[in-house]
Amino acid sequence: MGEEILKVKDLSVNFYIEDRVIPAVDGVSFSLQKGETLGLVGESGCGKSVTALSIIGLLQTPPARIVKGEIIFRGENLLDKSYEEMRRIRGKDISMIFQEPMTSLNPVFTIGRQISEVIMQHQNVSKKEALDRTIEMLKLVRIPLPENVVRQYPHQLSGGMRQRVMIAIALACRPGLLIADEPTTALDVTVEAQILELINELKDKLNSSIIIISHDLAVVSEIADKVAVMYSGRIVEYADVHTIFNKPKHPYTRGLLEAVPDIDMNRQQRLKEIRGVVPRPDEIREGCRFKTRCDCAGEVCMDKEPPFYQVGKNLVRCWNYA
Amino acid sequence: MSDRILEVKNLKKYFPVKTNLFGKGTEFVRAVDGIDFHIDHGEILGLVGESGSGKSTTGRTVIRLLDPTEGEIIFEGRNITNLKKKELRKVYERMQLVFQDPFASLNPRKKVGSAIEEVLFIHGMKDRAQRRERVRELFDMVGLRGEEEKYPHEFSGGQRQRVVIARALAVDPRLIICDEPVSALDVSIQAQIINLLTSLKDRLGLSYLFISHDLRVVRYMSDRVAVMYLGKIVEIAPADEIFKNPAHPYSKALLSVASIKGSGKGRKKIILKGEVPSPVNPPSGCRFRTRCEYATVYCGEAEPQLKCIGTGHYVGCHLY
Numbered sequence: 001m002g003e004e005i006l007k008v009k010d011l012s013v014n015f016y017i018e019d020r021v022i023p024a025v026d027g028v029s030f031s032l033q034k035g036e037t038l039g040l041v042g043e044s045g046c047g048k049s050v051t052a053l054s055i056i057g058l059l060q061t062p063p064a065r066i067v068k069g070e071i072i073f074r075g076e077n078l079l080d081k082s083y084e085e086m087r088r089i090r091g092k093d094i095s096m097i098f099q100e101p102m103t104s105l106n107p108v109f110t111i112g113r114q115i116s117e118v119i120m121q122h123q124n125v126s127k128k129e130a131l132d133r134t135i136e137m138l139k140l141v142r143i144p145l146p147e148n149v150v151r152q153y154p155h156q157l158s159g160g161m162r163q164r165v166m167i168a169i170a171l172a173c174r175p176g177l178l179i180a181d182e183p184t185t186a187l188d189v190t191v192e193a194q195i196l197e198l199i200n201e202l203k204d205k206l207n208s209s210i211i212i213i214s215h216d217l218a219v220v221s222e223i224a225d226k227v228a229v230m231y232s233g234r235i236v237e238y239a240d241v242h243t244i245f246n247k248p249k250h251p252y253t254r255g256l257l258e259a260v261p262d263i264d265m266n267r268q269q270r271l272k273e274i275r276g277v278v279p280r281p282d283e284i285r286e287g288c289r290f291k292t293r294c295d296c297a298g299e300v301c302m303d304k305e306p307p308f309y310q311v312g313k314n315l316v317r318c319w320n321y322a
Numbered sequence: 323m324s325d326r327i328l329e330v331k332n333l334k335k336y337f338p339v340k341t342n343l344f345g346k347g348t349e350f351v352r353a354v355d356g357i358d359f360h361i362d363h364g365e366i367l368g369l370v371g372e373s374g375s376g377k378s379t380t381g382r383t384v385i386r387l388l389d390p391t392e393g394e395i396i397f398e399g400r401n402i403t404n405l406k407k408k409e410l411r412k413v414y415e416r417m418q419l420v421f422q423d424p425f426a427s428l429n430p431r432k433k434v435g436s437a438i439e440e441v442l443f444i445h446g447m448k449d450r451a452q453r454r455e456r457v458r459e460l461f462d463m464v465g466l467r468g469e470e471e472k473y474p475h476e477f478s479g480g481q482r483q484r485v486v487i488a489r490a491l492a493v494d495p496r497l498i499i500c501d502e503p504v505s506a507l508d509v510s511i512q513a514q515i516i517n518l519l520t521s522l523k524d525r526l527g528l529s530y531l532f533i534s535h536d537l538r539v540v541r542y543m544s545d546r547v548a549v550m551y552l553g554k555i556v557e558i559a560p561a562d563e564i565f566k567n568p569a570h571p572y573s574k575a576l577l578s579v580a581s582i583k584g585s586g587k588g589r590k591k592i593i594l595k596g597e598v599p600s601p602v603n604p605p606s607g608c609r610f611r612t613r614c615e616y617a618t619v620y621c622g623e624a625e626p627q628l629k630c631i632g633t634g635h636y637v638g639c640h641l642y
Contacts, residue, residue: 043508158597188372189535190594193579197593215509259513261542263565263580267366267520271542274510277478293510 006032011069022282024050026233037210039224046230048213052179057086092122095170099182101162105154112150118172137168160191181213196222229253232289239314249316251294327529329360333393335383353379355553366530368544375550377533381499418490422502424482428474434485435470441492460488480511499531537580549573552609559635569637572610
């Protein structure tokens with residue numbers, strides 16, 4: 001299948017807080033083909049956002065530091081790039097949509113200015129041309145009356161509209177890679193459905209690769225082709241979206257899917273729960289990270305970390321498949 | 323009548339957004355605009371809707387944290403709409419509230435055990451040893467045996483929610499209003515709290531008003547479900563019925579996008595156009611008409627009333 005646009009190899013990110021070292025991301029590897037969508041799923045603190053921020057070079061250092069690994073984008077290692085070089089890549093080749101559209105937009109500039117700024121920054125076009133392109137982008141994300149909206153300020157728009165503007169900004173330069181970090185978490189369900197449909201449609205139109213990050217497996221199932229499930233800083237299972245949902249292998253993935261009530265379930269059937277609490281990333285240093293909450297944990301899980309096993313179409317980090 | 327623990331009649335809650343010189347409201351957010359429902363003993367009523375639909379305001383008004391603008395709240399056969407603060411204390415021994423954010427609802431400087439002891443003290447349990455015993459029992463009940471001496475920050479989100487539930491149970495209430503009790507929690511923890519709430523209900527014979535935007539959770543928990551849109555209940559029906567045969571166009575759309583486990587691609591979904599209009603100036607007639615694909619001229623003129631279309635199934639739409 002097509003060309004490889006992104007390859008993350010053995011990425012490790014540590015946070016240095018006071019005298020503690022917290023391994024937020026620990027040896028994460030994956031690759032992404034052109035036009036492909038990868039879903040990164042996991043609970044809070046599993047390192048999914050940190051992985052995304054490392055790729056786009058927005059990780060705050062300190063406290064964070066990338067201690068190991070490579071991020072190869074179109075054949076070049078992004079970690080070797082200077083600040084200036086990254087600035088030119090960001091917004092043009094790689095862009096990002098965040099969860100909260102209100103805090104990501106500047107309240108004192110008009111929508112038109114914020115979008116055309118991106119276009120002018122990265123492309124050699126006149127102000128007039130940039131404005132035309134802006135209106136075109138707003139049409140693309142289906143904002144009604146774009147000629148009026150370019151003169152409006154973020155507070156005049158609703159949450160869903162703001163997220164559309166964010167998508168317009170992110171896609172203004174037709175990036176090769178779009179990272180969407182919980183793009184619909186702050187939105188209502190009916191609006192969420194609209195935005196997911198829009199992303200799906202634009203994906204086909206612009207042929208961008210997408211990394212979508214979410215805690216909600218269902219959201220990921222709407223748009224992803226491949227899914228990587230993260231737990232405590234590492235990928236524990238990787239497979240195509242169909243396989244993940246129908247034949248999950250890792251006990252954590254299975255648990256996550258079972259923990260959400262199905263639409264035709266009722267109280268008579270008790271929900272399967274994953275016992276215990278999500279560990280802090282620095283809590284478990286040895287063995288499988290999931291051992292404290294796993295029902296199938298054996299002796300070997302306690303002190304040796306499992307490698308990836310190929311089981312059917314899944315890649316699973318679990319000793320049960322050894 | 324006597325099997326109803328709560329009955330709400332024509333409840334309205336308006337918040338002033340503009341006031342005149344004398345501090346009197348001239349323009350209002352009609353957060354809740356005339357709703358009726360009831361909850362039977364031992365029943366769980368789910369209340370769903372998007373943000374701004376008025377579901378949280380309903381919860382807070384029912385428990386009198388907010389004073390209703392109009393309407394009646396009848397709890398255990400007694401009209402509590404106009405009770406004074408002091409009289410309400412007695413009501414709070416029978417009705418309690420669990421909020422979404424378990425960190426914001428616990429005092430960070432107090433050990434969780436003594437926070438609950440305080441509740442018991444206020445409600446008249448003056449004997450210290452007795453209070454201690456009761457706190458131990460409560461912590462046992464919510465699965466936090468022996469953790470009374472900790473501070474809130476020492477707990478994870480799910481455990482904190484357990485503490486909040488223990489506190490709500492301290493006075494032995496009959497009705498608990500759960501306002502998005504699992505929304506702030508991780509998926510793997512949500513199931514634990516949901517299971518806890520259901521087993522407590524069975525064990526103690528509680529009733530819940532279960533407010534949530536998560537349809538899957540509401541479906542799982544509830545006996546009956548009420549769907550709210552812009553301050554109105556547009557449909558109310560037994561949970562099985564409403565999820566199988568939603569009648570109102572809004573419920574249909576809402577339930578069709580409710581993410582179902584498994585690959586979502588290719589599933590037929592109804593994508594609504596536009597967004598929820600402002601509750602300050604809701605559309606005339608049917609409030610949903612601006613986004614409804616079946617809307618006719620008539621929908622703009624008359625406000626639909628709830629009509630019975632099946633056993634316990636009521637819908638507010640001119641199509642029926």
